[in-house]
Amino acid sequence: DAMVIQNPRYQVTQFGKPVTLSCSQTLNHNVMYWYQQKSSQAPKLLFHYYDKDFNNEADTPDNFQSRRPNTSFCFLDIRSPGLGDAAMYLCATRGTSGQNEQFFGPGTRLTVL
Amino acid sequence: AQSVTQLDSHVSVSEGTPVLLRCNYSSSYSPSLFWYVQHPNKGLQLLLKYTSAATLVKGINGFEAEFKKSETSFHLTKPSAHMSDAAEYFCVVMSGSARQLTFGSGTQLTVLP
Numbered sequence: 001d002a003m004v005i006q007n008p009r010y011q012v013t014q015f016g017k018p019v020t021l022s023c024s025q026t027l028n029h030n031v032m033y034w035y036q037q038k039s040s041q042a043p044k045l046l047f048h049y050y051d052k053d054f055n056n057e058a059d060t061p062d063n064f065q066s067r068r069p070n071t072s073f074c075f076l077d078i079r080s081p082g083l084g085d086a087a088m089y090l091c092a093t094r095g096t097s098g099q100n101e102q103f104f105g106p107g108t109r110l111t112v113l
Numbered sequence: 114a115q116s117v118t119q120l121d122s123h124v125s126v127s128e129g130t131p132v133l134l135r136c137n138y139s140s141s142y143s144p145s146l147f148w149y150v151q152h153p154n155k156g157l158q159l160l161l162k163y164t165s166a167a168t169l170v171k172g173i174n175g176f177e178a179e180f181k182k183s184e185t186s187f188h189l190t191k192p193s194a195h196m197s198d199a200a201e202y203f204c205v206v207m208s209g210s211a212r213q214l215t216f217g218s219g220t221q222l223t224v225l226p
Contacts, residue, residue, distance in 0.1 A: 041219075104156040
């Protein structure tokens, strides 16, 4: 089945220790998104890629970076995680040929010690 | 500018009784509207979408929603709740050339035995 995959599902890191979260998709979608979702809140868009074009939200901290080496993969890098970065991180994809909904992965739960 | 208001942060129903989750939207453009469901520690799953076709939209798991332009509403309903429906539900609007999503604050549905 075509899908959005996130690894790992649970990630524990230490305060200030860089961490990378991974997203891959078999849908061949042009657009990939990263969202941060804190407890009992709605997802908040961090940035997205339209093909290779990177689009950062204005209020996304510099601590968050992203890479998209090819259509299938997208990475979220947190350079120096703080306690406030503990959250669920959701990856989503969207095609551009008629369909307009976003397909979400299962998320990665990040804990910062 | 667009916004979404979910009128109830928590809804509690008994198993077998109807479900109503309320959503009002504001959009400068002709919107696309979605309902997503999120079970604990899981990603978001699309329940249904409205994209200017039929105003009554049927989704998965027996859910449906009616788009009412005059009331700027897109309420989610189900005739008979099941225990497995207990989850967080998000009403989402997408509009504009950037096709960004704007999430409501979510409604936590509890189903009582």
